[in-house]
Amino acid sequence: MQARSPLRWVLWDVKDTLVSVLGSAGVQYCKEAEKLGLSLSHAEVDAAFGRVYRDYSSRYPNYGVSQGLTAQLWWMRVVKDTLSQCRVQDPAVLNTVAYNAYLNFKNAANWEMYPDAKPALERCSSLGLKLGVVSNFDNRLEAVLQSCGMLSHFSFVISSEAAGVPKPSPAIFVQALQKCGTPADSVAHVGDHLVNDYLASRSAGLHGFLLDRHNKHIDADVPHEHRIVSLDELPSRLQQLMHQ
Structure with a gap:
């Protein structure tokens, strides 16, 4: 059986994951x-x-x-x-x-940052993981992240407008993996949308995590270890993947 690649990257959704209107x-x-x-x-x-x-x-x-x-x-x-x-x-x-x-x-x-956003980004970086953005958003995305003081955390930012396709299209994850330069199983993705973030990233071979702040998806077919209710939970889940 082929060994898994070690986890190297975390890709992030933005709206309703890191910030909200x-x-x-x-x-x-x-x-x-x-x-x-x-x-x-x-x-x-x-x-x-x-x-x-x-x-x-x-x-x-x-x-x-x-x-x-x-x-x-x-x-x-x-x-x-x-x-x-x-x-x-x-x-x-x-x-x-x-x-x-x-x-x-x-x-x-015009945006409200979730209080768990910056600490989670900092903690993931301190684990030695590289961070990128893959978000259904327009070309203002970098300006929004810059304005919110988060842009410097990310090695790259892909908006669906720039990519020409939105999540859940596999093509946007292909573009992201090209930027990561690593196999899909060394990349995690976190976002709040069951289909666009969780199911799409897992279909593309990434380690998808569903951020379910309001327990909307508690009855969905999502394994407990893939679902988090706060970004505070993410670093320890990623650490487990790093040491598998």
Whole structure:
């Protein structure tokens, strides 16, 4: 039987793993609208955003990259359609809010870092592991990580916009493994999404860990040793793999 490769790398998802949107997208859009004198209901904007986001994600997956869109165009249309559903009709207002919201989401002010994120990154690095990012995110990803003071932890960052494919496509993991320069079984991946992060990474031969902060997947077919409820648990799980 072939010996396993020693664990060398940990790949990270970002949104809802290391950071989350502060408040909600709707709250952020309302703040921008308020600067232009509009008073909108957070709940109404959030509900509209949910509908529009699902529609665009279905019709133009991965920010419409394969259909000739960029993430900036995609997000600006999402914002404008969201506000249009809330009876905002002035094209200049829609454009301004959409553009400013797009820019603002590069900044740490719009994101909340989980308190277990930085300690986990530091602990993994101190174990001698190299860290990379593989995230369904647009090309603002490096700016977000930089703004949150996390970019320096990572040897490389792959966004689904730059990769041209999102998780759970095996192709994005192939790109990541090329950057790691190691076999799949010497790489772990951690993220919060059952399909995109856990099942996809394990299908690609990586050691997938599911971060289940709110016990949403307690009944899923995920072995106990692959599921964590806090990033505080991750370093010791990785250490076990390093010494197998």
